[in-house]
Amino acid sequence: DLRAPLRSMSGYSDLLLEEYAEGLDETARLYLERIASSSQFLDRLLLDLLAFGRAARLEIKLESVSVRQAWQSALMQCAAQIDQTQARIESPEAAPWVRAHEATLSQALANLLSNALKFVPAGVQPKIKLSAEARNGRVRLSLADNGIGISADQHERIFRVFERLHGAGYAGTGIGLSIVRKGIERMGGMIGLTSAPGEGSCFWIELPQASEAPED
Ligand code: ADP
Secondary structure, eight states: OOSHHHHHHHHHHHHHHHHSGGGOOHHHHHHHHHHHHHHHHHHHHHHHHHHHHHHHHSOOOOEEEEHHHHHHHHHHHTHHHHHHHTOEEEOOSOOOEEEEOHHHHHHHHHHHHHHHHHSSOTTOOOEEEEEEEEETTEEEEEEEOOSOOOOGGGTTGGGSTTOOSOTTTSOOOSOHHHHHHHHHHHTTOEEEEEEOTTSOEEEEEEEEBOOOOOOO
16 A cells, blocks of 8 residues: 555656657656656665564564575575676585574575675675584574675664665665564574674674474
């Protein structure tokens, strides 16, 4: 329902651009293009807010989840972005199991991966590595990138809704990391990062280790 008026706005501005192009001068066309791109952005914002609402409400049933499987699903979700950026991606050698909710974990990994692919300096090939380490009954998943990095005083802020540090050069709504944190906390896990400007970032997630799920 929220999205319907938006569809109408962008539909009519597209119609004007297509069918009345001859009667429009350069400035009118520019204004219409701005209407179209603003309504696209608002649509993205609505979709992300709806996803945030779902992450907060969704019934979460914890079970044994294979890290390898959740990572494969995250790679699939980001396939187009991986192709576009020609990124080099390393997957973990160890493949532990964690106590989690599979869709929530894959979504979290996909959001982190999508950011790692996006926040690189222009012209730089993204190099991303996921590692998995089990210790004292917990598993730590670390996603390291070679991106622009984040100064230490901003590490807490970026997990809040709508907070963006690099708005100018990179598209986004500032909701992705809030969805990740909400999901990880609801699974009883922890999330954090180490990062500094110009030195890349490493986001980590910690979850309880689980025994391998029995084959059905
Ligand atoms: P979005 O990606 O839509 O901007 P997020 O909530 O996912 O929103 O991220 C919030 C902000 O955190 C981003 O706008 C960016 O400034 C910073 N950020 C997130 N991931 C990274 C990363 N891997 N490298 C550098 N900055 C990042």
